[in-house]
Amino acid sequence: MSPVDEPRLASEPNGGGLPALTVSQVSVSFGGVSALTDVNLVVPPGTVTGLIGPNGAGKTTLFNVISGLQEPDRGAIHFFDTDVTMMKPYRRARLGLARTFQRLELFGTLTAGENVQVGLESTVKWWQWRHLRKALWRNSGAESARGDSTAVDALVGSDALAVTTPDRLLAEVGLGGMSNEQANAMPTGLARTVELARGLAIGPKLLLLDEPGSGLDEAESQALGTLLVRLASTGMAVLLVEHDMELVMRICDRILVLDFGHVIATGTPEAIRSDPTVQAAYLGAGSTSGGTQ
Amino acid sequence: MTVASIPVPELSPATLSPALAIRAVRASYGRIEVLHGVDLTVPAGSVFALLGPNGAGKSTLLKVISGQMRPTAGEVVIGDKPVGKLPTEKLARTGLCSIPEGRGIFPNLTVRENLRIWTYRGGLSVKSVEEQTYATFPRLSERRKQLAGTMSGGEQQMLAISRALVTDPKVLLLDELSMGLAPLIVSELYELVGTLAAQGKTILLVEQFVTTALLVATRAAIMVHGKIQQEGTPSDMATAALSVYLSS
Amino acid sequence: MTSFLQYTIFGIILGAGFAIAATGLVVTYTTSGVFNFAHGAVGMIAAFSYWELVANHHVPVVLALVIILLIGAPIAGALVERVLMRRLHGATAERPIMVTLGLLVILTGVATIVWSPKNQYQLSPIVSGSFRQVSINLQYQQVLTIGIAIALVIGLRFLFSSTRTGVGLRAVVDDPGLLAMSGASPDAMSQYGWILGFVMAALAGVLLALTQEQTGISIVAMTLLVVNGYAAAIVGRLKNIPVTFIAAIVIGLLEDYIIYYALPHLSQGLNSDITLALPMVFLFIALVMLPSVRLRAVGRLSTVRVPRMPSGKESLLGGVAFFVLAVIASVVLSSAVVRGTNLLNLGGEIMALGIVGLSLVLLTGYSGQVSLCQFSFMGIGAFLMGKVAGGGSLLGLVAAALVCAVLGALVALPTLRLRALYFALATFAFADAVDQGFFQDSRVFGGGINVGRIVLPGLSFGGNRSEFLLLSVIFVLVALLVLTIRRSLFGRRLVAMSDSPAAYATVGLNLAVTKVAVFAIAAALAGIAGGLYATVNGTVGSSDFDFFSGIIFVLFVTVWSIRTVSGAFLAAVTFVVLTTFWSTGLGLVAGAGIILIGRAASGILGIDRLSTLLPLPWVKRASGGGDSGTLAGIGITPMGGEARVAG
Structure with missing residues (x-):
């Protein structure tokens, strides 16, 4: 893997206000196998941030850490200026943090x-x-x-x-x-x-969506995109895990790529699409030389 | 890259009888259908790569083939026999080896004990299983008394794939072999897949990592939304897969 | 010092027996995922079978042991796995608990019929004689027990580490699917687990029975003696056999020391039965010390449809109809007497028990928490009704509700963070501890306490008819209350909490508060029911709120349908009718019922075909709810019922 492209922790383009979510140096491991390693990310209000990465990259674990279902080994989670790292899930929700689940939890x-x-x-x-x-x-x-x-x-x-x-x-x-x-x-x-x-x-200020597009047809997926953009335009911060790349590329203001529990790239959809590190992460080892034998 | 140097038998699918045929298979979790009529033919002796994004239904298809899930319609034929309602363990004893996603090992058993479980396949002695495995993966020999769950991801996957090595299956199903592993270990594992292929075993592998899979594959297909979207040569599918994944 | 050593030896022997029982429980649990509540009863049956063969029919000891341990127990274990447990794959978490409880009451029921509690059952040691060592007397029998326990541990260790079947038994715990893919049958492994579990329960039963030389063996005491093993198994987290073994020895020692050192110093007149409460106290403590269950998303999808809720108007109409029927019944049956009891009084008992059933609908049916201690609250309610303000006072009813609510909250607080099985075990322990330690104490109910009928200003319920009608009205009101709760915000939360705890927390709701609240409300309802029950016959005794009766009642509600008001009512009818006409068969019918119902989550009333075959109009109306119909609970289909949705 190529060197980590450090996410920009400093002030974000959107108004310079406080980010809705700040994840700093979060690490989680399960029985010695590390699932997240020093993950940093910020989600500014009023934007849709995409979180992508291959299977097993740690996206759902990260969501669990943010929403309080999983305690991190190290690192901190801030919701605006509140440190929520040790807060119970229902308290985070009352602050305005909502999420959905990859495997439905209806x-x-x-x-x-x-x-x-x-x-x-x-x-x-x-x-x-x-x-x-x-x-x-x-x-x-x-x-x-x-x-x-x-x-x-x-x-x-x-x-x-x-x-x-x-x-x-x-x-x-x-x-x-x-x-x-x-x-x-x-x-x-x-x-x-x-x-x-x-x-x-629950009237959230931050919405974590874990693959909301899977199982949707083309039209529904379009409508979902429109809705998310509209939500963001009202000031809501949206963090989106999604495998429908068409959707992600279309609506995200910024995309983070997670691989092996590391954030390997951050940037605009265009930058991510053409990033060789990202292509390598998606296509597997030794693929930087091209997609064929 | 060492993997490319593995001799892969050049086989034309048309000339071979299928080792595995999937016909109009549908499957659901509860009321939710995830496979909407899958047709797939894997010729004997071929290495077939099944690609596709997360949630396409690839793992579900493997579950149906290995008997862990009953299809709601359609049938699975291995060799010339329809699988019907054979339970998973019977299928395994008749020569189907399925290595599931994640780690196909028992984490709270030691390496040796895991190897002992492989003898349930029938006709194997613990001794020969151990000898064969340690010959291929000397690292496992050093860890024989260690709990499998405490080994590194790569070692765990070596242990998992040792089942395919020692049980001499006719058909081998590999689900996301490279998931979460470092590239070096992935190529080591795929070297073994190449060896198994050279022995004439029929292999169906599900991968998200296109390139790795295509290095050993003789045939490939892309699955999207519970259906086979296209099928073709590995190099054609590589290009197609990239566009599906990154929607470029 | 000598006596201390002597007691220590006794304690170790007792502990060795517990250890065998506990290990068996752990083996079954790890291989099949089922906690066998009937484990103690299996040991009890083995002990009585041993008595039957050896003491009654003079079969040689070795032959008797072969028959019990190598033939009877394995066959029974294999049958239980094949016939009862395998059908439960994909059922809701509460169902294996209910089915093994069903087995428990069947076994104790059968034992009561075969070995009448009126008789004495004395056993003599397998090997007699003793020797003296370091100034203490050791009987060969005691040495044998310790020897067997040690041999068993060594044997199990060998089995689990050095045989393929043993390794397979451990593998099935890790990953049954992968075991199947490797060519071994997970079902067969579970079956071995049940066989081993039964053999060890039987062995523990026989060995523990032999420690009861002086007193002889009794059904309840034997069943509960083996329950000591439950606490040890919990300390070992139901998976660690060495820890379980050590915990069992410690519990044996503690129990022995308490009996010999602490009890004689306690106040005079304390019933000796309090020693029977000790296992449950240990179990409760072991449970409270367990770590909390972690909240997580499991992605379970139930596939079953639930019916439309009746509206307030429909419920009210149903309630009125029910009351009209009750009035008609009170006129028609006013002078009918059955077995010395006025039929209307039986009707009154049904209404009171119906309210206990309603508390279960709220607690288990809606919010998914299994409680086995509703009868304890009922008994406490009855006791307060008799003692507060001279008995029969409304104040007594208020006290019953309040005290039970507080007690309920106190039971729930330390245990609600545990997962469903442990929570059920905690209520199991609480129920028995209250029964043995409080109700059975001669100073509590004694020969029965007198409770007058309720007197309201200007109204008297001295007559049987007015009493029956009063209780009918209260039953209807509580039924309406329960249905109203279900339609309210609180009811939505209860169902939501049961459907997905993880989602419940992530929409900003506090699981702990809701759980304590619903447990306290249900306890209060049961307390009120107990107070009312006490007024029906004017006198109540400890046997009315017996531990086993409480379990049987829960089973009846589950069999009829724990999700509906009708289910609660029909369970009360069944319970009272059977108690009156065939009390020995109570456990048998309840156990057989739950076994037949198997996986069907909503009981008899939830089975579509039956309700279409038999259009039982009163089922729908009598409940005051009409929410029965085509009720289907959660998780009926085997594969999809609780299927995990994978990628």
Whole structure:
């Protein structure tokens, strides 16, 4: 492998403000085999940052470290100016950090609407009488939130999306009318989108997406791209792990390449595409001389 | 690169009977279909590289072939016998060797104990298995009493592939052999794949790393979204794969 | 000093027995992933079989041991694996727990029928005689026990390191799929694991029975004696045999020292049964010391559809219909008497137990946590109802709810961070410790405590009919409450927590708080149910809240459907009817039921075909919910049920 192209930790082009996420010198190993080695990266608000790399490069491990499901051996994670390295996952989420999972982690026996609603209501105290009172008559799912949108409006911290009911949020991600579908009965592509909507429901400032495009057809993937760009334009920071390179190249402002747990390159889509180190990482050993024998 | 110097038998697929045929195979996880009708013919004695991006269904296809997953439609034929509902262990005993993604070893057993498991294939003695393995990989001999999981990734993969070496399979399935390994070790492993190929074994290998795989392959195909997108000579597929991966 | 040495020897012998039991449990768990709750009962059956053969039929000792250890136990182990366990591949995590508990109650049920608890069962040592060494008396029998334990450890060590089958048994733990790809059958390995486990349980049972020379053996004591091994197995994290072995010896010593040194100094009148609670106390401590389970994304996808929830209106209509039926029943059956009990009082018991069932729907059905100690809370509730404000007071009911909620939270707090199996084991330990250490204490229930009927201002429930109607109303209200909770934000969270803990945390929700909350609420409901239960017959005793009955009741709810209000009600009906007419068959029916239900997550009411074949209108209405119908739980299909989605 060629020498590591150090990521730019200094101020980012976007306004010079604080990065939404700063990962510094993070290392993780499992039983002596190292999964991440001194990873540094920053995700500025208002951008879509791509994270790519071959299978087993450590992308999902990095997501687990950022969201708190995996404790790093070394290094620190900052969410804006808060050190979240030792913080429990639910506390990070309350700060505005949402994620999706490569292998779906939906609330499978709830409906799509209920999945989103759990996210929307995540800051509500369950012992508040109002919620029990509503449940006396109405069914769970989308309907119960309808007509009470002002209350829910206040819950959604981010103004990224002007949507406040499960129905509207689902419609926003292209799943209008599907809120009564049971989540585990939906095709992968749609289920992934439900997961995305659930993440958006907590009003995140940083969105970690682990292969949201897999299982989507061409049109759906297009729509996903448009949505992510729009989310970023409202100031949200998006970190995207994706194998659909067409999508990554099209919407990312910046791309990081992870290989063997190291960040081997950082740059614009054009720079990454023509980077020989990246090609080598994707194509395997000895390929710098070209793709054929 | 040493790998290129390995003599690879020049075989034309047309002249050979297939060692492995996959016909209109569909498979799903629960309600989610991941293979949407895969057709693939691997001629006897060939090294077939199956390429494609993550999530294309390559590993799932190998699971179907090795009997770990039942297809929802279609059939798998090894030699001239349809696999039907044979359980994985029976398939293994009839000469199908499948080395799974990750490490095909038992991490909490020592190297010797791992080798002992290889004798379940039948007709093998522990002694001959050990001798053969250590002759090919002297490094494993030094580590014979060490827990396999504590070895380096490369050593683990050597141990994994030793199963293919000692059990004399008719058909060999290799899933992401090079994943997470340093280039030097990858070429050492592929040297062995070349040797196995030279012995006339039929090999189906799944790889993300195009070049490595294509150095030994005699035939290749690209799989995208649960289907075979194209099939051809290794050099044609190399170019095609690069465009699929980096969408250039 | 001499007595100390003597006690130490006793302790080691006891520990050796525990070690054999514990090791067997670990072998089964590591090779099949199933914790055999029936392990103690297998040992008990072996001990009684030994008595039957040797003491009753004068079969030579060696032949008896051959029959039990080399023929009976292996066949039973192989059958259990083949018939009961193999069908459970892909079932939800709670199901193997339930099925082995089913086996436990079947075995104890059968034992009660064959070896009536009224009789005495005395055993004499295999080898008699003793010798004196360093001023202590050693019996040859004791030396033999220690010798067998040591030989077994050496034998196991040889098996696991120097035979191919042994290596295969370890390999199946690491990676069953890879073992199959190497040409060995993982199912066969699991079967060996069960056979070994059964043989070792049986051996432990026989050896431990022989330590009970003075008292003779009893079904409950023998079953629980082997349970000492559970704690040791937990200390060894269910995988480390040497640690398990040492832990077992330590537990044996501790138990012995406590019995000989600590107990005589405790207050007078303390029931000797408290020693029976010791295994469970050790188990609880061992569990609490376990490290937390790490939250992770597992990518499990359940493939089963759940039905539409009934709306509030539908639930209410169902509740009203149920109450109307209850009124009609109260008129028609007012003077019917069965076996000396007024039928309406049986109805009252059903309603009270139905509320316990509802607490399980909330706790296990919705939020996926297995609790085996609802009867403990029920008993505590009944006790408080009898003691607070002179009995039969509403204050008693309030006290029952509050105390149980607090106790529930206290049980949940140290254990909620554990994974499902350990959590279930903790409730198992708690339930038995409360039963043996508290309920059985003669100063608690004694011969039964008197509890009056509830008196409300202007209302009296002295009559059987009004009492029955009061309990029916409360049952309907609790059912409506449970359904309302399910429709509320809290209910969504419960289901979400059960479906994906990792996602639950990453949307900003606190798993620990939710778990403690639901456990406390369920405990409070069970406490209220106990208080109400106590008012039905005016008197309650410890046998009403017996440990085994609690397990049997959980099984009945699971068999009918732990996800529905109807399931809770039907389980209560089944339980009360069987207790009245065939109490010895209670465990047999529950065990057979859970075995037949097997993998079907939502029980009888969840089986589509049955409910279409038999349109049982009352099933839907009587519940006050109508949420039965085509309920299907989680993970019914073998491959896809809990399939991991790989790349």
